[in-house]
Amino acid sequence: MTTLGIAMVGHAFMGAAHSQAWRVAPRFFDLPVQPVMAVLCGRDPGRTRAAGRLGWADAVTDWKSVLDRDDVHLVDICTPGDTHAEIAVAALEAGKHVLCEKPLANSVAEAVAMAEAAARAAERGVRAMVGFSYRRVPALALARDLVAQGRLGRVHHVRAQYLQDWIVDPAAPLSWRLDKDKAGSGALGDIGAHIVDATQFILGDTIAEVTGTMETFVPQRPVAAAHSGLSGTAVSGETGPVTVDDAALFLARFAGGALGSFEATRFANGRKNALRIEVNGSAGSLAFDFEDMNVLQFFDGTEDASVAGFRRIVVTEPQHPYVSAWWPAGHGLGYEHAFTHQAVDLVRAVAEGTDPSPSFADGLQVQRVLAAVETSAESRTWQQV
Template sequence: MVGHAFMGAAHSQAWRVAPRFFDLPLRPVMSVLCGRDADRTRAAADRLGWEEAATDWKSVLQRDDVHVVDICTPGDTHAEIAIAALEAGKHVLCEKPMANTVDEAVAMAEAAARAAERGVRAMVGFTYRRTPALALARDLVAQGRLGRVHHVRAQYLQDWIVDPQAPLSWRLDKEKAGSGALGDIGAHIVDATQFILGDTITEVVGTLATFVSQRPIASSHSGLSGTAATGQTGPVTVDDAALFLARFGSGALGSFEATRFANGRKNALRIEVNGAEGSLAFDFEDMNVLQFFDGKEDPAVAGYRRILVTEPSHPYVGAWWPAGHGLGYEHAFTHQAVDFVRAVAAGTDPAPTFADGLRVQRVLAAVEASSESRSWQQV
């Protein structure tokens, strides 16, 4: 694994837990953790359960005992690491957004297609699609329980930088992050809605905004918050919020909002789908619940039904706890590791593929172009 901050910790937990709760055809071995600083990487490896620590990921790619490379670094390094790993014959799991630009995503998707011809697999880490309630939502749509889908409403609301004194971090630097709220959390709702509908976005119109243009520079930029301030400020070069409308290939309309300035909202990924025969609604801040409305019921008693998605028959849930004992944020990462290992063992492409990641990247780029041109953009 390359990178050991927020996502590195989440992925490490997944690799540790997956073979202990799920029956896997191959057993992951946490061989080596790569980072830039030798001391911090060694400490992280000890804490997170990795056998070794290294500072040169390129040399690790030459090792015969390494078969999978898990990329948990900022977006500006994804393309270089992923392409090199695939060319070295390593299966790749890459955090989202897959890349910082469409050109980088194209190169990664092309490298993945070449690697697949040699039996080497690649997957993008859109973990929310592995939340049991969202996986159940996809099943209900695929079963036709909603009928023809008319509307999709998607929001991802956070508030961790609403304070203008919150320090500058790599997530606020376009060169490292690619974009702000749009790529960081907007990418998730783009993938999640396309996953639930089994459809793709074909056209968008939107706008981006940056509310705080300068922030304090801290002595460390390694995470979501810094350490002591240096007394200097630096520019915020990404969007703080993104809003856009979308048309799907089926004709469904979508509205999307991604912001890190929604005071009081910590991780409110919300999706509502309205169809000709029913609706469903989800909010990650109540992640074990899916709301479902059956439009064919008698109007006198019809209403949204609260489904507690903890039954053994629900997606992924059977490997965990008795009904009613809910899962948490970290479980979707375990499900991701499980699906990845099973696909590699079966010789099939794990979803979402790099081609799927490229489609999301094209949507993000179209939203940025629309904000600049103030016009609809084809994806």
């Protein structure tokens, strides 16, 4: 194989980010096979054709049709969560590699079916990966390296937040992300899934037990007009129920003994995309904030107290993860680069015949954590994952 034909299902926000990744990856990284953007799939013919500007050679409206195409080897799923399981399982059974956006599914049962399908497919050399793109931010990849090297000693505490404010205005209209049937959950699944995966990735450990609470601050919202345009601001005059959480907070115990506190909210006024993680260990600490994404704060507790303090590491040196393919030191990367790194890692895994990470099994683990938090919020008890 010299080329890897890609079909992408979905073309909104995530579709644009993934398209950028597929376009850019082979131009900056030396890849063993060449990704080819074969076909884009979306339900609306007009919008799908218009999305062709993202770089796709063809556009279709039936995702099932791409499974029969010889020029498609990998299916990239960028649709709402209620469609992930059906598309992913069908693609894997058709012998297509799969990249599926997070969270893996809308329920544990769906995630189990997807993980089982991925395991069966792997026996035939077909690979599957879930799209937790923040793993590919160089500063977070460096954080994992430092923990793996033992620079923090034994990890005691993890604190993780994902803070946004895009629906703090009660007049913001309903969207699919506020519909449990389509999204599975609200802030918990949409952004909380990221900090669950990122902390487990950094620690090389899994969450074993949780207790949490969830809240919906605005239970009714305006219904967007049928032809509201790209802004989505025009409303019909009607209101509808918000069936997901606006915020979720939970405590966690990791299997290795560390304690964790997690907060995911879309009501943190003034915070746009503040994914924050701090890890404290017996020999040091590290801290990260995505709103300053090229920086990792590191404290070396073994240094003499007279000179010890948090060190600001600008993660743009060629020896840092992924960075050597890009710009000279000090010239920072952005949000989109993590998706490029994700595409690079997946292409290499497919070409080498190895299992990519995070796997569907990893996605299932995150899904189990999300489900345990929801159960805990309802029962007000600690829940095993």
